[in-house]
Amino acid sequence: MMLLQMFFWLFITLLLYVVFRRLYQLLPYPFMIPVLTCTVVLVVVLTSFDVSYDTYFSGGQWIDALLGPAIVALAFPLYKQRKLLNKFKVEIFATVVTASLLGILSGYWLAVVSGYNEMIVSTIISKNVTTPVAMEVASMTGGQPAFAVIFVMIAGIGGAVTGPWLFQLLGISNFLGIGMAFGGASHAIGTAKALEYGEREAAISSIGLSLCALCVSLLGPLLLKWIS
C-alpha cells in the first residue's frame, strides 16, 4: 500500500509536469510556469482529498533527490560561459553585492515599517537566497526556518512570474541585467526561468545565485546586528 502510494504520487507529479510543460509551450504566459501550475494543482488535490504532505513526499522525494545534483550541474553552463564570466567579473561582483544588500535592507525596512516582530524581520532578510541558506541564516539570527521556506518560495515564484513584466517596464533587455536580477532576487527558481532566455543569462543567474547565497549568509547576520 505504502509502495503503491509512493509510485502513485511520483507518477502524478511527473504526469502533471509533462502536461503543464506542454501547456506552457502553448500558452507561454509568465504565470503559466510549470513550478507554479503543478504546485497549485497538487496542493488543491492533496488538501481536498485529505492527503498529508508526508504521504505525498514519499513519492516526491525521488524527484527532490535530483535537486542537489541539478544545482551541481549548473557548473556546466558556468564552465561553457567562462570567458563571459571572466570578462564581466567586476560587473558581476558589483551587482551581487547590490542584490544582497538591497534584499536584506529592503526586507528589513519593509517588515519593520509594517510593525512585524523581530522573528519575522530576522527571517525575511534572507528570502532572496536559496532555501538551505535562508533557513540557516534564519536560525542563526533568531528567525523561523519554516517561515524562511515560505518567503523563499514567494520570492522565487513571484520573481520568476513577474520578472518578464518588470523587465519590460524598466526596459531591461541585457543578459547581465536579466541574469543577475533572476539569480539575485529569485535564486534557483529564477535561474530555471533564466534558462528560458538563453545560456548567457543562465550562467550569470547561476553565478548570481551562488555568490548571493555566500554574500547574504555572511552579510545578513552582520547587518542585522548593526542596524537593530
Added chain:
Amino acid sequence: MKPQGIKVLQLMSSRINKYLIISLQIGFLFGFYLVGGYLQKTLALPVPGSVVGMLILLIGLYLKWIPIQWISQGASALLNHLPLLFVPVTVGIMQHLDFFSGKSLWLVPIVLVSTWIVMGATGLLGQFLANRKEWDR
C-alpha cells in the same frame, strides 16, 4: 525486412545507450553533491552542500581534471527539467496554508515588493555596467 529490423535494433540500442549515459552522468553529479554536503558539514561552510559541489565540479572542469563529456549530457538533462525538481518542495507550502490568513498575509506583498526592488535595481545596474563596458571597447 532484415536490414530494417537491424536498423530498429540499432536505433533502440542507441536510445538505451543515451539514457544509460545520462543516468551514469547524473550519478556522477550526485557524487559531487555528496562530497559538497560532507565538506559543508565538516568545515561548517556558510553555503549549501550543493553549491559547494558545484564549485568543486567547476574547478575540476577548469583544471581539465574532468572532461566536459563526462557530465554534459546528464547536466543538460537535469537543467532542462529544473522546474520539475522544485515541485515536491514547493508543494510543502500546503503545511503552512494557515500562514496565508490573518496578519501574516501582509508579508506576501512585502516579500514581493522587496523582490521587485532587488530585481529592478540589480537588472538596471547590470544592464548599465554591461553596456558601459561594451561602449568602452
